[in-house]
Amino acid sequence: MTDAATQPAGLQQRYTAVAIALHWAIALMILGLIAVGWIMGDLEGPAQYSVVQLHKSFGITVLLLSVARIVWRLMNRPPAEPPMPKWQSFVSRAVHLLFYILIIAMPLTGWIMASASGDAPTRYFGLVDIRLPGIPTLDAATREGLEEGFEQVHGNLAWVMIGLLVLHVAGAVKHHFIDKDGLLARMAPGVFGRTAGPPDDGQGAFWAAGAAALVFATVAGLSFASAPPVAGPATTEGESEVVSNAPAWGVDYGKSRLGFRFTYMGRPYEGAFPEWTARVHLDTDAETNEHIPADGYVRVAIPVGKITTGEPQFDDSLGQGDWFDVGKHPEAVFEVKGGIYKLTERTYEATGVLRIKGEDIPVRLPFTLDIDGTTATMHGEVTLRRLDLGIGGATAAEPEGDAEWVGNDVTVVIDIIATRQ
Ligand code: HEM
Ligand code: HEM
Incomplete structure (x- = not known):
């Protein structure tokens, strides 16, 4: 592997195409989710219902993409850091690690809150019911506690995310415009200048996509299995089925x-x-x-x-x-x-x-x-x-x-x- 420190400015190695695509897809969705998160409380009626459903669906998409992204990251090392003081390197790594935690924790807390709420189902883009199995059947007091607690956490984590984002963007802008080390270009080939290619194309697409698909299939499958059967006509077929041996x-x-x-x-x-x-x-x-x-x-x-x-x-x-x-x-x-x-x-x-x-x-x-x-x-x-x-x-x-x-x-x-x- 080439040592990034010896490369001329603007020609660092960049991230793999998969890492770049996932970074920006997740970043865009999160910006939208935060913006919408705070206004949706003020909406009413069907408009609110639709916006909240979209918030939940995109939020869960972030979760699935994040699972894929973390698997990919573990299987593919990022390009070597550009030269920088130790403390900056530490802050940047800490911010990245916290981001990886948050892109899982944010959707999970929202999902727990939504699954505990009796207000509306969580239907992934209107298609499948995906309440976290086990939560909707808890008793009302526990569900209410879960909903309130996780609503707090969800809202607070959003602020942590915004704080990190300020640091993250400030860092990226400083590197790009002050240090002129081509750091932004590593994450966006072609847009902010030329880079050397990635170390290689990367590997593990199957595992990354598979892990995300598995999470989704498990939750959707379990919610489906625990969902009540669709109500048919009550008086005709199905009536003779034995559902209880009680008198x-x-x-x-x-x-x-x-x-x-x-x-x-x-x-x-x-x-x-x-x-x-x-x-x-x-x-x-x-x-x-x-x-x-x-x-x-x-x-x-x-x-x-x-x-x-x-x-x-x-x-x-x-x-x-x-x-x-x-x-x-x-x-x-x-x-x-x-x-x-x-x-x-x-x-x-x-x-x-x-x-x-x-x-x-x-x-x-x-x-x-x-x-x-x-x-x-x-x-x-x-x-x-x-x-x-x-x-x-x-x-x-x-x-x-x-x-x-x-x-x-x-x-x-x-x-x-x-x-x-
Ligand atoms: C909420 C939105 C965002 C999240 C969650 C996020 C997360 C991350 C993470 C986890 C990494 C580290 C990748 C790794 O090495 O493993 C990263 C790298 C990077 N991000 Fe973001 N990011 C966000 C938004 C942005 C924005 C808005 C910019 C634009 C200024 C940006 C620019 C970059 C750059 C340039 C890198 C590469 C840093 C390097 O080469 O060391 N990110 N991002
Ligand atoms: C990265 C993903 C997510 C981000 C960045 C995000 C962000 C936010 C923000 C900023 C709010 C407003 C918080 C407040 O009013 O204090 C919010 C509210 C909410 N989020 Fe998320 N969210 C995400 C994922 C999810 C997911 C996956 C679900 C559910 C499946 C969800 C369900 C909700 C609900 C129901 C509310 C409304 C809470 C209320 O009643 O005010 N969120 N979200």
Whole structure:
């Protein structure tokens, strides 16, 4: 290898094409992510949703490219440093090392935060769900803690990154314009002057690309495997599948009700879903507490087009695109995924997933259960924020998503009377 110190200025050896491409792709994305990161909190409605989704997708792209870049760097030494005082060499190496740590840590912290948040799924460029496996099924308090903690870390790391970037760019500019040692050209052949070629073309493209692909495939695969099955029609096929060996409970639909409360211009209103079907399996005799789930399974399918509020103008608009969009998503499904836990003698909590408008939202449903012989009376209420579910979201005409008229909080009220089969 040629000794860079003996080369004339402007003719240092440069980085390999792969290293240069990865350096600039990652740098550009990070600059965009930081810029967008700080403005996206001020956006609202669908615009915010799309920008946050793009932030997350590009952020994960940075992670994948960074995995490839680090593997490549380990397999290919960079060209020798130009001559410089020891302390400068130390600072430059320290900054580079911290950068390598940050280009992994920044996306990871964002990803943990996003996976813990129940607000919106993380879909890689709209294609695959890639929440970090294991996190979405944690209990709500832990997830909230994770989300808040990592939001702090994510924001603080961004400042560290900006500090390093100032040092890094200052160093590069000083080398280029004051020392005139052609350092910038090492990272951008052709743009800032001529360089000698790289020591060689480099090796390890297969391993670098493979490592990135493996990370992606593992996370996408595990998220896919742990995702709830797509809800099919609840009453027909699939109904006979055995999903739990716990005793089944037959719902008395005549005496049961699935309703909801909301406010319109501050006034309370009530509505109901007149048609729904529920499959309930629950072993009410089994040992269970807040840590040990009872043996059981619940799935409630709700044709959302059949909604009634007693106000025809509400019923008409509720089926439309920015509300329930029944043409595309005729059914909402709640399915117990995390388990049914007994908290006190009469109170339980079911952790599950509500699939509404094609999105899966983690939901914890507290309920009371009174058993009288073979009859069970269940009452549960859960308050959902409809804008988080994309219901009645913002439009160009109504950027507040009708929020001024219809309150964001909608309380779903469930009353079920069932008989042990
Ligand atoms: C957030 C954005 C950036 C990150 C994460 C980043 C990261 C890095 C890293 C880790 C290295 C060391 C490569 C190695 O030897 O292993 C490097 C080298 C380099 N970067 Fe950046 N960089 C960023 C932005 C920039 C910008 C904006 C410039 C333009 C002034 C720049 C110019 C350079 C140059 C010239 C080198 C080669 C240094 C040398 O030859 O020793 N970088 N960068
Ligand atoms: C190198 C990659 C990344 C950079 C440089 C970056 C940068 C930023 C910045 C500067 C903010 C604003 C912080 C604040 O308001 O205090 C932010 C927010 C955010 N980032 Fe990232 N990010 C990256 C990757 C990711 C990834 C991979 C995800 C998720 C998969 C993500 C999710 C988020 C979320 C959800 C917020 C909003 C937090 C809030 O509610 O204010 N980020 N990001």
